[in-house]
Amino acid sequence: MEKGCVVFGIFDFGGESSTEIILVHDKDKPSPKMYKSPGGRLEPGETEEEAFHREITEELGKKIGSGIMGINLVFEKEKENHFVKFFSVKTSGVNAKDIELGEEIDEVISCSPDKIEELMTNGHILPLHGEAIQEYLEKCAVPF
Secondary structure, X not given: OOOEEEEEEEOEXXXXXXXXXXXXXXXXXXXXXXXXXXXXXXXXXXXXXXXHHHHHHHHHOHHHHHOEEEEEEEEEEEOOOEEEEEEEEEEOOOOHHHOOOOOOEEEXXXXXXXXXXXXXXXXXXXXXXHHHHHHHHHHOOOOO
């Protein structure tokens, strides 16, 4: 059996001097409240990049989707039946104010590194997403 793939984006809209990571909450997972990076599964015949753009557009809106200028793999892990990949996202001409909630999302939050740590400590970020964001913060983000 061929393994599937799930792709997620780490959006940092903090600018050159700060870090603000975007997290989303899925409507169909009301309790306990767990946040994640936006993204999802590849559909048959899609490349990782095509799935990434589709998922981001579905969850964060067309303006954010069209503002993606590039993605860079920052974290990946093989699970039992699929690969999970997290990409840092380079955007142009868009910011967190341009987000439009998709049908599957009921909340979007913008988090500083301290807020990310608080959410992780309290168990409010999916563990693998927290691990990927920590990796991003250590290697890619603006120093804090």
